[in-house]
Amino acid sequence: MKKHITLIICMLVANICFAQHSKTYDFIEKDGQVLRLDVYFPDDGMAQHPCIMFYFGGGFITGARTDSTVVKFCETMAYKHGFVAIAADYRLGLKGVKNIGVFNTKPVKNAINMAAEDAISAIAFVLDHSKELKINTKKIILSGSSAGAITSLQTDYFICNGFGNAGILPEDFHIAGVIPFSGAIFSTKGAVKYKKHSPAPTMFFHGMKDNLVPYKQIRFFNIGFIGSDKIVRQFEKHDYPYFIRRYENYAHAVAGFFNENIDEILWFYDNYVEQQADLQIDEKVNYIKNAPKVRSDISKKTDLYD
Numbered sequence: 001m002k003k004h005i006t007l008i009i010c011m012l013v014a015n016i017c018f019a020q021h022s023k024t025y026d027f028i029e030k031d032g033q034v035l036r037l038d039v040y041f042p043d044d045g046m047a048q049h050p051c052i053m054f055y056f057g058g059g060f061i062t063g064a065r066t067d068s069t070v071v072k073f074c075e076t077m078a079y080k081h082g083f084v085a086i087a088a089d090y091r092l093g094l095k096g097v098k099n100i101g102v103f104n105t106k107p108v109k110n111a112i113n114m115a116a117e118d119a120i121s122a123i124a125f126v127l128d129h130s131k132e133l134k135i136n137t138k139k140i141i142l143s144g145s146s147a148g149a150i151t152s153l154q155t156d157y158f159i160c161n162g163f164g165n166a167g168i169l170p171e172d173f174h175i176a177g178v179i180p181f182s183g184a185i186f187s188t189k190g191a192v193k194y195k196k197h198s199p200a201p202t203m204f205f206h207g208m209k210d211n212l213v214p215y216k217q218i219r220f221f222n223i224g225f226i227g228s229d230k231i232v233r234q235f236e237k238h239d240y241p242y243f244i245r246r247y248e249n250y251a252h253a254v255a256g257f258f259n260e261n262i263d264e265i266l267w268f269y270d271n272y273v274e275q276q277a278d279l280q281i282d283e284k285v286n287y288i289k290n291a292p293k294v295r296s297d298i299s300k301k302t303d304l305y306d
Helices: 002-019 068-080 106-128 147-161 228-237 252-256 258-274 301-305
Strands: 021-030 033-041 049-055 084-088 135-145 177-181 184-187 202-207 217-220 223-227 242-247 280-285
Touching: 021 106, 033 068, 033 106, 049 068, 049 106, 049 147, 049 258, 068 084, 068 258, 084 106, 106 135, 106 147, 106 184, 135 147, 135 258, 147 177, 147 184, 177 252, 177 258, 184 228, 202 228, 202 252, 202 258, 223 228, 228 242, 228 280, 242 258
Parallel strands: 049 084, 049 135, 135 177, 177 202, 202 242, 242 280
Antiparallel strands: 021 033, 033 084, 184 223, 217 223
């Protein structure tokens, strides 16, 4: 009897280990740094899955693809909801950089451009290895928190306009969706415009009191950091599909809400990606039940790393 019970336990453990597995890949080397991505695989026997690529936050100074909240998100999306979930590196372009300000935006621009180009390199790797990774290349979604949200938005902006290293991707490649938590786009051409093709359907989450990643914009002439509110105005003007959730009484804490919005992400995927619904939804929320305990008083870069 004991042997029988032991055998059952071993089989259960083996099944769990097999069902919940991940693998790390080196996808490129830049500036002497090997960039890696962790791929979390569902175990459902399917040959193709939708893919969500998540980018960590940290102000382009700190953070890692192995952060516990990122791992939790990827495990949930893969093991419970059938996505191939990927947590990817990008170079931290502001690490060690000083004297950043409104009159010295070049370091910020360089950091964001580096991150977007690294994200495009990661996408190229995923496309080249889609069969091995069991990914449907027409259903790749980008998401991220704070700096990672900026990276996801900037990446789609680059692809849609042919900026940076977007030329390494197939001409007909499109991102299926973007889900930024407190994101923005850095533009040197004034208002955000998508000239080569339309942007991916986008689900924006942003605190209306966010002073770290601007909810509206910080702009001097054509150089600007364009936040969710202003991006959505362009989406509305040009009839691009979007969903925005505006958190009235929240600041940058919204960047940490991604694990609490899994149901909303799944709804977005079902409607905007699978059904390709042409929806424009705008909602305001003023209270979040069981909101994660993330600092909501962040108002400047240095606060983020105290």
